Amino acid sequence: MTYPYVIAGTGAAGLSLAFYLAQTSLRNQKILLIDKNLKNQNDRTWCFWQKHSSPFEEIIFRKWQKIAFFSRFLEKTLDIAPYSYKMIRGIDFYQFVQNFIQKNSHFEFLQAEIYEMKENSEVVVLQTSQGEIKAKYAFNGLWQLPQNFERKKGYFYWFQHFKGWFLKTQEAKFEADRIYYMDFRVPQKEREVRFGYVLPFSSQEALVEFTVFSNHLLSSQEYLIELKNYADNILGLPNYEISETEFGVIPMFDAPFVSQKTQRIIPIGTRAGAAKASTGFAFDRIQKQTRFIAENLNKNNKIILPKSKARYQLYDSALLNVIEQNRISSEEVFSILFAKHPIKRIFRFLDEESSWLEEIQIMNAMPWKPFLQAVFENWKNRR
Ligand SMILES: Cc1cc2nc3c(=O)[nH]c(=O)nc-3n(C[C@H](O)[C@H](O)[C@H](O)COP(=O)(O)OP(=O)(O)OC[C@H]3O[C@@H](n4cnc5c(N)ncnc54)[C@H](O)[C@@H]3O)c2cc1C
Structure with missing residues (x-):
């Protein structure tokens, strides 16, 4: 049949x-x-x-x-209602x-x-x-x-890659109603985004992750070292038991x-x-x-795929260029984003549902020069 x-x-x-x-x-x-x-x-x-x-x-x-957001420039908890x-x-x-x-x-x-x-x-x-x-x-x-795939000239083939532990501490160590969304207190590397991420389930249980956005993966040992450093030294967790682990690689490609x-x-x-x-x-x-x-x-009775809006692809590619070329550190970019905007505007922007006015507000708060350079370079590299 x-x-x-x-x-x-x-x-x-x-x-x-x-x-x-x-x-x-x-x-x-x-x-x-x-x-x-x-x-x-x-x-x-x-x-x-x-x-x-x-x-x-x-x-x-x-x-x-x-x-919650943590970096050298900003520590902030946002109510996202x-x-x-x-x-x-x-x-x-x-x-x-x-x-x-x-x-x-x-x-x-x-x-x-x-x-x-x-x-x-x-x-x-x-x-x-x-x-x-x-x-x-x-x-x-x-x-x-x-394993191998063709890469189009001028596009970014980054990955979000992360390792996490579902863990339980002996003492109450987490606030069950507050996640750590981006925690830039983990050791930073140029031309990458590195942050800790905590999803608490109770005062003693959480998923604790070490996450990287970059154009290459790390060795399994590196994820372990960074995750352990985050849990032990930055979060200061005392004895804990790990019940499950999570590892993932998500493509962050700006080209089909x-x-x-x-x-x-x-x-x-x-x-x-x-x-x-x-x-x-x-x-x-x-x-x-x-x-x-x-x-x-x-x-x-037609198969149609939703079309993505070209201007958001331009923004995404500009951001990847800014970080890969080390025009500004990722820690600074995300700190500006979280410092200067209400969460509704940030989510609407990331959901690709923002208005032109909101996008101008977001761009206006960023240093213009590195982003303009990034847009120009992306355009030039793709010709
Ligand atoms: C560990 C992890 C955590 C993630 N967390 C988040 C998150 O918190 N938020 C978020 O927005 N996104 C997250 N993502 C990204 C994304 O949402 C998931 O990867 C999502 O599952 C992608 O859906 P998909 O259907 O494209 O691929 P998948 O869900 O991976 O489905 C692909 C399917 O294809 C099957 N398959 C593959 N090859 C064959 C074959 N040859 N024959 C038959 N079957 C085959 C696989 O068995 C699988 O079931 C995460 C990804 C990972 C890996």
Whole structure:
């Protein structure tokens, strides 16, 4: 048989797309979801800020309304209301969405490794560990960081990479209602962004992370040394027990890279550039992207990917250039951002929903020269 649609990869993007499609008239179609993993492990946690309630509100693991920023230039706690900073555990998301789809649609799940996806004028043919599968269209949410990939001239291929511990201290050491969003007290390196990050669950339990934005990864030993230094010496945590660890690499690429939309194979999620180039945040952007695709498919029977606004790509690339060329330190850039603006303006800017006036206010507070140099250099390098 030929499926009308296959969703390849049931990570955040594949499952989210299926979740929104299962709420439309397409719920009665035989859509096939394929992943090599059963998605029954807690392989990551997602955090994002939101003003409104989420369709996943009942599985939000924690939410906070106070975020702290630390650097040599600024120490500030911001009340982020009406926003909340929310956390979802991967396993809760996978189970919740899988159950929803099973109850509300005729979609099928298949555990299989996909070796190849090719299209002709009529169908997409998938070669998998469970045999050949045909579909009219395939949404490609397969994501694995490639070892080697082609880099376009003049673009930035940075990563957000981090190591974290879920830990428990013997004494009360955390304020359960306040996260450390960016803690620049960790040792800094030029041409990179390095910060600590703390998500407390109680006065004794937290996820403590060491995060880097840079154009290269570190050795596993380096993450460990920096994380331990952050926990022991900067946070001053006494004896603690580590129950779980988290390691992640998120692409912060300012160029479309793995694959473009073809007639019948449509990239989604990270593969479609959902991770923002200047922050690495992806989860909420994946929700917006997949909801948009599902709504259009339902209303207009057309597969359309949301278009990103070019001016935000310009800002993201300018920031990456400023840091990579060491025009100003990342610590200074983020300190200015958090010192000079209300959190609503910052979130709206990072969500790519700000007004021109807000963007002028943000740019006006930054030193102009390094950013203008960055914009000019990016333009020149891409010609
Ligand atoms: C540890 C970690 C923490 C993160 N935390 C945050 C966060 O706090 N906030 C945020 O906004 N973003 C976060 N991200 C970034 C982003 O939100 C996630 O990576 C998100 O899961 C991306 O969704 P995706 O669907 O594109 O990819 P994935 O969720 O990785 O899904 C890809 C799927 O493809 C499957 N697959 C791959 N190759 C094959 C194959 N050949 N055959 C069959 N199946 C295959 C995989 O098994 C997987 O299920 C985090 C990322 C990581 C790695």
